Amino acid sequence: MSRIGKLPIQVPAGVDVTIDGRTVSVKGPKGTLTHTVAAPIEVTKGEDGVLNVVRPNDERQNKALHGLSRTLVANMITGVTQGYIKALEISGVGYRVQAKGSNLEFALGYSHPILIEAPEGITFKVETPTKFSVEGIDKQKVGETAAKIRKLRKPDPYKAKGVKYAGEVIRRKVGKAGK
Structure with missing residues (x-):
């Protein structure tokens, strides 16, 4: 399991996350950002506003994309809140x-x-x-x-x-x- 990829992403108050298939949109006080997650990786919204990034298997390519995708989504949330x-x-x-x-x-x-x-x-x-x-x-x-x-x-x-x-x-x- 990717150490970075398995960490849940906390969504702060005032930030709205919309997941439409592979497209993740984050709207916050500073603006809106959209990112399309790479093919095998999925982003799921859990209870109390926590995002999880999931990979289907342990192939080398999927392991690499797992941590990357999680970090990109976390950076979007930081960007729309703090910049x-x-x-x-x-x-x-x-x-x-x-x-x-x-x-x-x-x-x-x-x-x-x-x-x-x-x-x-x-x-x-x-x-x-x-x-x-x-x-x-x-x-x-x-x-x-x-x-x-x-x-x-x-x-x-x-x-x-x-x-x-x-x-x-x-x-x-x-x-x-x-x-």
């Missing part, structure tokens, strides 16, 4: 970010500013010109958007300049020894 935030930082001389409506404009040492448009369901919050965050209810979209932004100027291992996640430790390299 997800990915904080990023910019370091480097002249590197900065500013909000342009719902979009972000970056100055990252290129000859032109870079404009990033907010995908549907994602909001950007700029705290300072070097600190900002990506927020939303879909964990995958938040992480993907943050990764795309980080990819614009990855942290340099020699000077640690670039866009990095808050709290990320950049492994530094020693420069060449001069005479």
